[in-house]
Amino acid sequence: MSGKTKRYAWQLKDIIMIGILGVLFALIYLGAFYIGMALQGALTPFGLAPFGLEFMYGVWFMAATLAAFIMQKPGVAFVTEVLAAFLELLMGNFPIVITTGIIQGAGLELGFAVFRYKKYNMLSMCVSAVFACILSFIWTYFTNGYAALEVGMLVGMFAVRLGTSLLFAGVLSNLLGKGLARTGVLKGYPVGAKYVHQDIMDD
Amino acid sequence: MKKINPSWKLIGVLAPIVILAFFYNITLNFVIFGGCLIVLAFSKIRWSTALKIMIPVAILAVGMYVTGMKFHAGANIGIGTSEGFLSDVAVENGLQLGSRVLAFAGLGLLFVTTTDIMELVRSLEQQLHFPVKFVYGLLAAFQILPNMQQEYRKTKAAFWARGVYPAAVSPRLLVPLMVKAVRWSEALAAAMESKGFDEKAQRTIYRRIPVRPVDYAFPFLTTGLLILGLLFL
Numbered sequence: 470m471s472g473k474t475k476r477y478a479w480q481l482k483d484i485i486m487i488g489i490l491g492v493l494f495a496l497i498y499l500g501a502f503y504i505g506m507a508l509q510g511a512l513t514p515f516g517l518a519p520f521g522l523e524f525m526y527g528v529w530f531m532a533a534t535l536a537a538f539i540m541q542k543p544g545v546a547f548v549t550e551v552l553a554a555f556l557e558l559l560m561g562n563f564p565i566v567i568t569t570g571i572i573q574g575a576g577l578e579l580g581f582a583v584f585r586y587k588k589y590n591m592l593s594m595c596v597s598a599v600f601a602c603i604l605s606f607i608w609t610y611f612t613n614g615y616a617a618l619e620v621g622m623l624v625g626m627f628a629v630r631l632g633t634s635l636l637f638a639g640v641l642s643n644l645l646g647k648g649l650a651r652t653g654v655l656k657g658y659p660v661g662a663k664y665v666h667q668d669i670m671d672d
Numbered sequence: 673m674k675k676i677n678p679s680w681k682l683i684g685v686l687a688p689i690v691i692l693a694f695f696y697n698i699t700l701n702f703v704i705f706g707g708c709l710i711v712l713a714f715s716k717i718r719w720s721t722a723l724k725i726m727i728p729v730a731i732l733a734v735g736m737y738v739t740g741m742k743f744h745a746g747a748n749i750g751i752g753t754s755e756g757f758l759s760d761v762a763v764e765n766g767l768q769l770g771s772r773v774l775a776f777a778g779l780g781l782l783f784v785t786t787t788d789i790m791e792l793v794r795s796l797e798q799q800l801h802f803p804v805k806f807v808y809g810l811l812a813a814f815q816i817l818p819n820m821q822q823e824y825r826k827t828k829a830a831f832w833a834r835g836v837y838p839a840a841v842s843p844r845l846l847v848p849l850m851v852k853a854v855r856w857s858e859a860l861a862a863a864m865e866s867k868g869f870d871e872k873a874q875r876t877i878y879r880r881i882p883v884r885p886v887d888y889a890f891p892f893l894t895t896g897l898l899i900l901g902l903l904f905l
Binding site (some may be wrong): 482497506562622637 | 682689690694696736739740768777779783789805809812813817820824843847849851853857861862865
């Protein structure tokens with residue numbers, strides 16, 4: 470690769486790829502959303518309705534940590550999350566997803582930034598998920614008016630969100646990324662070389 | 673509403689949402705929701721679509737209402753304790769949380785039901801000057817949506833045929849889909865570039881999205897109304 474600029478430049482195929490990943494996870498999220506809604510309805514009589522959607526919050530962050538894992542350069546996590554938010558808007562979601570996407574993207578990006586964009590493994594993906602969880606929870610705190618709620622309830626909701634963030638965006642994204650890299654389709658990306666067993670006989 | 677430039681409409685809806693997040697005002701929330709419905713009534717929208725959107729919103733609003741009632745700040749009843757503490761404070765708290773959902777949903781509905789998504793994308797490129805690479809990359813990815821749904825079903829069917837029943841987010845199921853994602857992205861990018869897509873080249877615009885002075889005024893109008901509401905309600 471010739472110098473810094475080329476490595477950090479965005480190629481059309483990169484943008485389309487993170488877009489398609491965004492579409493894939495948006496579909497999964499949509500499926501989870503209906504389950505979450507049913508759960509929410511069931512939990513309403515107990516006053517625990519918000520937990521219905523907290524259970525799958527981490528799915529939101531999956532595309533971003535995965536894209537960062539594949540491309541390994543600054544800005545990927547943020548751009549993926551914002552792009553995914555615009556995709557959600559195109560699919561008919563409310564405009565508020567844009568602000569949510571920007572805030573979550575900032576959190577996700579921060580997770581890789583603290584490692585100076587040198588570490589792309591389970592650890593940095595988990596840290597990224599934690600930051601996204603914290604920032605998004607602060608934003609939810611304001612939008613949903615959580616100041617009006619009991620502290621114990623808030624702690625509970627935060628714990629659930631943290632758990633799903635780590636599970637989906639940290640662990641599952643990492644497994645998916647490694648699995649994808651092993652298939653060999655990522656040869657053109659930084660992560661490809663690390664996980665594919667290069668065999669001259671193959672080519 | 674349908675004639676307002678999509679980009680400016682987006683800004684005009686997002687600005688009040690961000691401001692509203694930091695305030696607690698039940699009357700204002702209901703006024704916003706009602707106001708949005710009134711504007712929609714004059715906008716010739718499809719009410720069946722609006723109703724479909726409102727179903728999850730209603731579930732959310734009721735859920736938040738009950739939560740706010742039972743677990744309001746300072747209630748200290750803890751999870752699992754039975755009811756019986758339904759004071760005025762509790763009801764007010766419930767209304768507080770429930771009405772917020774409605775206010776945000778009203779603003780969202782105002783945007784979603786009156787905006788054509790293709791016009792929105794074109795407008796993002798023309799008015800807000802999003803980089804063309806991202807605009808067309810986004811469109812290309814968006815058009816993959818039906819293929820992706822089909823591929824998901826196919827992959828699942830392939831596993832079922834072998835007697836394997838993976839969970840909805842199982843890596844077994846997702847990795848083949850992601851392989852497709854990478855392949856599709858390469859193919860699409862190659863196709864676009866081979867047909868002359870070049871982000872640096874001067875583009876001509878086939879379908880121009882008009883901007884009128886009214887459009888620029890829209891965000892100021894919505895934000896202004898919200899500030900008036902915050903001051904007087």
